[in-house]
Ligand SMILES: *[C@@H]1O[C@H](CO)[C@@H](O)[C@H](O)[C@H]1NC(C)=O
């Protein structure tokens with residue numbers, strides 16, 4: 001018997017008022033509307049004015065005149081050693097699959113809330129018939145993180161372990177994985193076993209994830225400073241340590257460690273990038289960087305579900321102000337953390 005999962009449906013709350021942190025002197029004014037960020041071939045990062053028409057999900061619109069500076073060196077020499085295995089290819093002749101589990105690994109502030117709301121459209125609450133499972137919790141406490149993960153795996157109603165059992169011959173289900181639901185680097189074996197369970201039933205396990213360009217992701221997260229009552233210094237402190245629990249995680253750190261302390265084994269950034277790409281290659285069929293249209297189109301092709309609109313949710317309409325130095329400092333930290341290389345490799349591989 002398939003267990004009755006009790007979907008927990010939620011919305012993240014953002015403050016939307018303008019946040020100004022620096023005097024207008026040498027200030028880059030960043031509006032959360034549309035991102036135009038160019039990473040130049042020679043390591044130059046330029047910001048350009050973009051015309052904002054309609055709000056899109058916490059992307060970054062930089063209003064100031066264009067400027068550029070020497071970004072820290074990239075370390076692309078190692079790219080050929082990163083992960084020799086090719087990415088997972090879809091066998092189009094098999095599509096749509098007739099049954100399966102859609103597993104959405106939701107990285108905060110990447111446009112994931114838009115995807116989650118769209119997935120919920122297919123569930124009974126919104127007139128669909130697809131079962132949905134999620135269990136997620138807060139962060140800032142490693143013990144709490146482990147409790148949340150345990151409940152996601154096998155808690156009340158059986159967790160994911162039960163959710164992947166007893167699929168009907170044409171049945172689809174949706175699992176949503178968010179804060180502390182799964183600490184992917186260390187819990188890969190679980191994803192593996194859920195995938196095998198589903199495949200043993202002749203169905204397909206569709207791992208999917210949305211990434212975002214890492215600098216605009218980090219900048220957009222500054223909207224949370226007031227909510228946590230912390231300073232900018234507190235906000236980035238964990239990125240200057242070898243491994244520490246921070247108030248937020250970068251895209252790569254969240255993908256690997258979710259909300260636990262970043263880099264608990266003190267590995268090199270090259271190893272983090274390699275591991276991230278390996279996890280994608282092994283378990284994820286849909287991987288995009290901010291491309292909601294491609295996400296939707298691919299998922300519909302795989303599942304055969306009827307098309308539905310995907311309106312943007314969780315957009316932040318406030319204004320965040322940064323100095324040029326702050327942006328440069330963040331770029332350096334993100335480069336040292338592996339994020340810049342990771343997203344660049346993801347874009348190369350997945351388009
Ligand atoms: C973290 O959670 C554990 C167990 O729930 C609790 O004992 C501990 O006091 C919490 N720590 C903090 C700093 O809140």
Ligand SMILES: *[C@@H]1O[C@H](CO)[C@@H](O)[C@H](O)[C@H]1NC(C)=O
Nearest residue numbers: 185186263265267271272275
């Ligand atoms: C992932 O976790 C394993 C232990 O399960 C550890 O040995 C490895 O260094 C970690 N990898 C990364 C990239 O942190």
